Amino acid sequence: MNFVKLFLFAIFTTLFFVELNAQSELMLKNSDIEGVSAEGKFWWWNNSARNGADATFSIEDFDTNPGSEKALKIETHRLGDKGWFLSTQYNQKFKGKDGEKVTVVFHAKEVNGNGKIKLVLQNDIKGSFQGKDFKLSKDWTSYTHAFTVKGKSQNNQIKFWYMTEGATFLLDDIKIFK
Numbered sequence: 001m002n003f004v005k006l007f008l009f010a011i012f013t014t015l016f017f018v019e020l021n022a023q024s025e026l027m028l029k030n031s032d033i034e035g036v037s038a039e040g041k042f043w044w045w046n047n048s049a050r051n052g053a054d055a056t057f058s059i060e061d062f063d064t065n066p067g068s069e070k071a072l073k074i075e076t077h078r079l080g081d082k083g084w085f086l087s088t089q090y091n092q093k094f095k096g097k098d099g100e101k102v103t104v105v106f107h108a109k110e111v112n113g114n115g116k117i118k119l120v121l122q123n124d125i126k127g128s129f130q131g132k133d134f135k136l137s138k139d140w141t142s143y144t145h146a147f148t149v150k151g152k153s154q155n156n157q158i159k160f161w162y163m164t165e166g167a168t169f170l171l172d173d174i175k176i177f178k
Helices: 002-021
Strands: 045-049 054-060 071-078 086-090 094-096 101-110 116-122 130-135 141-148 153-162 168-177
Touching: 045 054, 045 071, 054 086, 071 086, 086 168, 101 116, 116 141, 130 141, 153 168
Parallel strands: none
Antiparallel strands: 045 086, 054 071, 071 168, 086 153, 094 153, 101 141, 101 168, 116 130, 116 153
């Protein structure tokens, strides 16, 4: 009988620690890029081209990740001197503590298969910037990267920088887990 109790205790303890360490999707507003405002813009995403950078940002409703209805389309005309001059940022910031893991999963492609983007995690603490470069394929592909939060902040933010001039990027189904 003691063996059964010990066995059940071991199973419950294991399940508790697995659940405790499992990442869960952040319930961020429309991070999957499906909702569009009356002006035809994505509600929770802000596109930026500044200091000489130039791009056309639009909604793609034909060539989307399978199962999706809309994707963000970025046609880069001119890059700025710095990578962040041409970017898209998720406007809803989220909290995180030092050492916490944040995983970003997104689907993307570049129509010619030679575009490079940078996925960025940053907050308001000096030295918090982290980036990961991705060379995109011409087919819809799922990309994943895990960041470790630097510092304790309620202002963590995900951004994408477009690093190839004359490219057409498509971005869809973005999920953030922690």
